[in-house]
Amino acid sequence: MSDMRDHLLARIATSGPMSVADYMADCLLHPTLGYYTTRDPLGAAGDFTTAPEISQMFGELVGLSLAQAWIDQGQPAPFVLAEAGPGRGTLMADILRATHSVAGFHDAMQLHLIEASPVLRDKQRETIGREVTWLDSIADLPELPLFFVANEFFDALPIRQFVRDGAGWREKRVVAEDGQLGFALGGAAPVEALRYRLDDTKDGDLVEICPAAPGLAAEIGRRIETHGGAALIFDYGDWRSQGDTLQAVKAHDSIDPLAAPGQSDLTAHVDFEALALATPSAHSKLTAQGVFLERLGITARAQALASRLQGAALENLIAAHRRLTHPQEMGTVFKVIGLYPKSKTPPPGLDA
Numbered sequence: 001m002s003d004m005r006d007h008l009l010a011r012i013a014t015s016g017p018m019s020v021a022d023y024m025a026d027c028l029l030h031p032t033l034g035y036y037t038t039r040d041p042l043g044a045a046g047d048f049t050t051a052p053e054i055s056q057m058f059g060e061l062v063g064l065s066l067a068q069a070w071i072d073q074g075q076p077a078p079f080v081l082a083e084a085g086p087g088r089g090t091l092m093a094d095i096l097r098a099t100h101s102v103a104g105f106h107d108a109m110q111l112h113l114i115e116a117s118p119v120l121r122d123k124q125r126e127t128i129g130r131e132v133t134w135l136d137s138i139a140d141l142p143e144l145p146l147f148f149v150a151n152e153f154f155d156a157l158p159i160r161q162f163v164r165d166g167a168g169w170r171e172k173r174v175v176a177e178d179g180q181l182g183f184a185l186g187g188a189a190p191v192e193a194l195r196y197r198l199d200d201t202k203d204g205d206l207v208e209i210c211p212a213a214p215g216l217a218a219e220i221g222r223r224i225e226t227h228g229g230a231a232l233i234f235d236y237g238d239w240r241s242q243g244d245t246l247q248a249v250k251a252h253d254s255i256d257p258l259a260a261p262g263q264s265d266l267t268a269h270v271d272f273e274a275l276a277l278a279t280p281s282a283h284s285k286l287t288a289q290g291v292f293l294e295r296l297g298i299t300a301r302a303q304a305l306a307s308r309l310q311g312a313a314l315e316n317l318i319a320a321h322r323r324l325t326h327p328q329e330m331g332t333v334f335k336v337i338g339l340y341p342k343s344k345t346p347p348p349g350l351d352a
Helices: 003-015 020-029 056-072 090-098 118-128 192-199 213-227 272-278 289-295 298-306 311-325
Strands: 079-084 109-114 133-135 146-151 160-165 168-177 180-189 206-209 229-238 247-250 253-255 265-267 334-340
Touching (some): 003 020, 056 146, 109 118, 146 213, 213 272, 289 311, 298 311
Parallel strands (some): 079 109
Antiparallel strands (some): 160 168, 247 253
């Protein structure tokens, strides 16, 4: 039995059944037992691989989109370049390399990373190799024009799950059964945050809400609407939540979300509609990741890189291009939405 499982069983014995959000928060962020606070989860030796780890092309094109948005908005100086949940720092390192030749961009930039994990902060320091300010919260960012990226950040925020029951909802909770963790439903009650979902659901349908996501989107959007800037938010999900999307990954395989608490990554699909409704800024159309990357020229970039490669390196590049863009890979499962001032145009690669 894991230390985290012991901790969860003791908590349930003392305080009763836990919401899925509380379960996720403990499993991922407990200061001494949490998944993110105790390890580097990325790469072949970890549990999952993100787009920046697959190919430099992803970060290069993200960086050029943000840099062009900065140019389109009159090259404000100073400005904040920030990433939430930066992993090993691979995405930001690629962004910095791609924008190095953009005149004035690095001179005007203040680099901030929002990262809670001390293990990953150390990795980011090694990868980026330049002055960085680490913050615990998006709310701690300076009040300056903000050019912001988040890749697979919102999917790790804790969710609550509710099952429709008449005009009310029964919350799915984590319970203890004979010394093991299990799921059970609470009693039916109205849920104000889900009142609008009574129009498109029926009895037995499960809907997820992420309590933290709207506030974060509102904070990012407020800064962009007030001071200028742009945000690119990448994740898997859709315009509106429907169904049980909670999943656990360990050693690159899907497992039961209750099977290895504190030892596996827990995520859920992002409800992009909730982000769009929360931001006071303008937002782009929700766009498939593959479409976004193709609009920015990923195929031409892949061809340029391929001209200098052969053998296994060339095969790896072709596979990376396919994985990032193909509809049966990450191309349509992952999506991107952009935030930008109402008086400006969307970041390149996105439509209003």
